[in-house]
Amino acid sequence: MTIGAKLSAWLDERTGHKKLLAAVLDEPIPGGARWAYVFGATLALLFVVEAVTGALLATAYAPSVQTAWASVHYITFTMSGGWIVRGLHHFGCDAMIVVLGMHLFQVAAYGAYKRPREVTWWVGILLLAMVLGFAVTGSLLPWDQSGYWARRVETNIAGTVPLVGAWVQGLVMGGSDYGSLTLARFYALHVAVLPASLAGLLALHVALYRKHGNTPPASLTREAARKTEPFFPSQVAKNLLATLLVVAVVFYLTVKHHGAPLDAPADPVSDYPARPEWYLLWMFRLLHVFEGSAGSVAALLVPAVVAGYLVLLPLLDKAPGTAIRPRAIVLGPLVLGAMGILGLTFGSMQSDAADAGYQASRKKADARAEIAVSLARRGVPPGGPLQMLRSDPGLHGEELFTKSCASCHTLGDLGDAKKATAPSLDGWGTTAWLLAMVHDPDGDARFGRTPYKGQMPSADVAPKDRKPDDPPFKPMSKEDMLAVASFLAAQGDAPGDPPGAGRGDEAARKAGEKIVTDRCTGCHLYKGDGDDGDQGLAPELSGYGSLAWVRAQIANPATKATYRPKAVDDGKSKGHMPRFDGDLSPADLDLVARWTRARARGVPLGE
Amino acid sequence: MADAKEPGRRDALRTLIGAGGAALGCAVVVPGLVFVVGPARGSGGGGRWVRTVKLDALREGEPKRVSIVADERDAWTLTKDVELGAAWLVRRGDRVFAWSATCPHLGCAIRAGDGAGEGGFSCPCHASTFAGDGKRGEGPSPRDMDALATKVEEGFVVVDFRKYRTGTPEKVEIG
Numbered sequence: 001m002t003i004g005a006k007l008s009a010w011l012d013e014r015t016g017h018k019k020l021l022a023a024v025l026d027e028p029i030p031g032g033a034r035w036a037y038v039f040g041a042t043l044a045l046l047f048v049v050e051a052v053t054g055a056l057l058a059t060a061y062a063p064s065v066q067t068a069w070a071s072v073h074y075i076t077f078t079m080s081g082g083w084i085v086r087g088l089h090h091f092g093c094d095a096m097i098v099v100l101g102m103h104l105f106q107v108a109a110y111g112a113y114k115r116p117r118e119v120t121w122w123v124g125i126l127l128l129a130m131v132l133g134f135a136v137t138g139s140l141l142p143w144d145q146s147g148y149w150a151r152r153v154e155t156n157i158a159g160t161v162p163l164v165g166a167w168v169q170g171l172v173m174g175g176s177d178y179g180s181l182t183l184a185r186f187y188a189l190h191v192a193v194l195p196a197s198l199a200g201l202l203a204l205h206v207a208l209y210r211k212h213g214n215t216p217p218a219s220l221t222r223e224a225a226r227k228t229e230p231f232f233p234s235q236v237a238k239n240l241l242a243t244l245l246v247v248a249v250v251f252y253l254t255v256k257h258h259g260a261p262l263d264a265p266a267d268p269v270s271d272y273p274a275r276p277e278w279y280l281l282w283m284f285r286l287l288h289v290f291e292g293s294a295g296s297v298a299a300l301l302v303p304a305v306v307a308g309y310l311v312l313l314p315l316l317d318k319a320p321g322t323a324i325r326p327r328a329i330v331l332g333p334l335v336l337g338a339m340g341i342l343g344l345t346f347g348s349m350q351s352d353a354a355d356a357g358y359q360a361s362r363k364k365a366d367a368r369a370e371i372a373v374s375l376a377r378r379g380v381p382p383g384g385p386l387q388m389l390r391s392d393p394g395l396h397g398e399e400l401f402t403k404s405c406a407s408c409h410t411l412g413d414l415g416d417a418k419k420a421t422a423p424s425l426d427g428w429g430t431t432a433w434l435l436a437m438v439h440d441p442d443g444d445a446r447f448g449r450t451p452y453k454g455q456m457p458s459a460d461v462a463p464k465d466r467k468p469d470d471p472p473f474k475p476m477s478k479e480d481m482l483a484v485a486s487f488l489a490a491q492g493d494a495p496g497d498p499p500g501a502g503r504g505d506e507a508a509r510k511a512g513e514k515i516v517t518d519r520c521t522g523c524h525l526y527k528g529d530g531d532d533g534d535q536g537l538a539p540e541l542s543g544y545g546s547l548a549w550v551r552a553q554i555a556n557p558a559t560k561a562t563y564r565p566k567a568v569d570d571g572k573s574k575g576h577m578p579r580f581d582g583d584l585s586p587a588d589l590d591l592v593a594r595w596t597r598a599r600a601r602g603v604p605l606g607e
Numbered sequence: 608m609a610d611a612k613e614p615g616r617r618d619a620l621r622t623l624i625g626a627g628g629a630a631l632g633c634a635v636v637v638p639g640l641v642f643v644v645g646p647a648r649g650s651g652g653g654g655r656w657v658r659t660v661k662l663d664a665l666r667e668g669e670p671k672r673v674s675i676v677a678d679e680r681d682a683w684t685l686t687k688d689v690e691l692g693a694a695w696l697v698r699r700g701d702r703v704f705a706w707s708a709t710c711p712h713l714g715c716a717i718r719a720g721d722g723a724g725e726g727g728f729s730c731p732c733h734a735s736t737f738a739g740d741g742k743r744g745e746g747p748s749p750r751d752m753d754a755l756a757t758k759v760e761e762g763f764v765v766v767d768f769r770k771y772r773t774g775t776p777e778k779v780e781i782g
Contacts, residue, residue: 052639070683079646080641233621
């Protein structure tokens with residue numbers, strides 16, 4: 001006897017494993033091994049893959065609102081092998097849902113739910129629900145926009161169920177709103193309740209399957225079905241090959257997506273275009289097919305009808321054999337239902353593909369996700385990823401500008417030039433812009449659309465309403481205008497900026513300053529002073545275009561740091577820029593001022 | 608089935624199943640091992656230059672305790688301006704000597720005074736004493752105080768802050 005055989009005999013005497021193994025491997029399959037029988041085993045093996053990768057992910061995932069997204073980001077982008085583990089877990093779940101569908105159809109087509117296998121079938125339906133439960137709870141765990149919004153909409157639909165809806169919703173969410181308890185509850189379901197339940201039910205399912213054996217196809221003659229083949233090796237080989245094929249596809253998807261997608265961190269106040277995962281799109285589509293509250297009813301009722309039909313199928317089927325034709329009527333709804341689900345799913349995808357509004361929001365959401373992922377590589381603050389995003393001037397500055405400024409101003413592709421009632425900020429404060437301003441202040445991109453139209457005279461074009469007895473108009477020379485523009489542009493320069501174009505030399509700027517104090521302070525302030533006894537309306541020119549100036553103007557344009565109160569409050573200037581120090585926090589004011597100044601002048605934001 | 612009874616085919620299938628099973632196992636186990644072992648290896652190289660006090664704030668030969676404040680990265684979390692530890696600085700002319708304020712014995716905080724000789728240090732926990740140059744005096748400490756590199760930048764003393772294992776005669780850095 002070899003050592004291996006000796007050891008095996010020693011162990012067998014104590015455990016009886018040989019008999020057990022033989023019982024498992026020599027199970028006779030009526031009619032022989034078939035590809036049609038591979039789905040159940042494939043699902044069981046995929047579940048093992050999910051369990052192993054899930055346990056691995058749990059060694060690094062931290063389920064809290066502040067850390068969930070950051071830890072998933074860390075797993076995906078920093079830890080070695082993390083992206084593969086997460087990708088296998090994510091796409092392995094998708095694969096399970098697809099294979100579950102195939103398993104269900106194979107069993108239905110072969111009539112394997114018929115007496116005495118009804119309970120096996122029912123346990124299978126429960127397992128199907130559990131796998132969907134895994135998928136739905138799992139996709140919330142990264143606490144990113146896509147999972148967060150999909151679940152939020154679904155729990156809201158659940159909340160519309162009469163009588164128990166609101167209570168169930170509160171129970172699942174752990175309160176009236178999505179938050180720390182929601183995440184903790186979904187995590188507990190995903191890693192404790194569901195795995196334990198599924199493992200138990202799976203054991204029962206397999207035991208029942210083993211008790212009753214395979215159901216050979218009806219087309220097999222009685223004689224052929226009587227011929228059997230042991231489970232090992234033919235069926236085992238087929239099962240393994242099928243599983244390897246599925247795992248290969250899962251690997252392909254993992255590599256293609258470098259792990260699994262990670263959207264921007266969940267943001268409860270964002271305008272995110274919520275969509276459920278692909279396997280729930282058909283229910284989402286129902287919300288659109290049935291308008292209004294009928295949609296919610298349909299989204300609840302149709303799945304309930306589908307589930308009810310699946311449960312009742314073994315009882316409804318009174319046909320004597322497993323041949324398909326006599327069962328056409330009871331199987332009809334299954335085929336029609338599957339076609340309906342496929343149709344609704346593709347309908348939903350197509351409608352989104354053709355929806356320019358959705359595509360635009362999706363693009364915006366993707367851009368935000370990309371920025372968040374890139375920012376988090378440097379680490380996420382203890383306050384969580386939202387704090388990280390909100391303190392990033394590039395991202396949050398633009399969001400604040402879009403929200404607070406772009407309804408009147410335009411800058412780059414933000415704001416609507418047709419509806420603008422304030423100057424365009426493209427190039428604002430640069431030499432070129434200032435030259436255009438002193439030459440033609442009422443241009444469309446400057447005061448032309450504002451209450452200040454007609455208030456500022458051109459430096460080199462005679463006013464149209466000049467009276468004959470007015471002193472003769474003396475246009476400013478091009479050289480002087482350039483001196484003024486270069487002096488004022490330099491007022492806004494910051495030490496970290498790259499050298500700006502058209503700043504001239506020291507002498508030119510000195511000349512510009514002299515012209516400003518001689519000719520502009522009739523209306524403008526310069527270093528807090530004007531020479532009109534404070535009669536003018538025009539703004540402060542010292543520090544024009546600097547961060548301090550921009551911030552002051554946004555916070556409150558009527559503090560004399562920029563404009564004077566009467567330039568903002570008097571009747572003539574109605575529609576002047578409002579103050580934002582009530583709407584925006586000091587930190588947000590800093591951010592939007594930094595962002596606007598940098599974007600307008602075309603300089604980097606800096607640290 | 609007649610085919611399955613052929614021993615050749617059965618053996619071939621057996622081998623195929625073994626190979627396939629191994630492939631499936633490896634597909635999960637290999638990335639899993641890489642994933643779990645990765646963080647355990649540690650990133651190493653915990654040293655970093657941290658700006659402390661102005662050189663002018665140090666008086667010749669008089670030990671001064673300074674906090675080491677810098678950004679701390681713990682896995683995904685980046686915390687700004689965290690107090691990572693403390694160091695003792697002693698100025699001698701234009702040079703500044705620095706030692707970790709963590710006792711090499713069992714990690715208590717070393718204080719100035721009661722040391723071995725003038726300007727020395729001592730540990731309040733187990734009464735180890737050190738000389739003004741960090742050399743071990745009396746008591747259980749297995750080694751001298753852990754010296755840290757310093758340089759002066761823009762008038763500030765900058766310390767290369769590192770942490771070392773306690774309780775060992777050798778100075779072993781913790782990653």
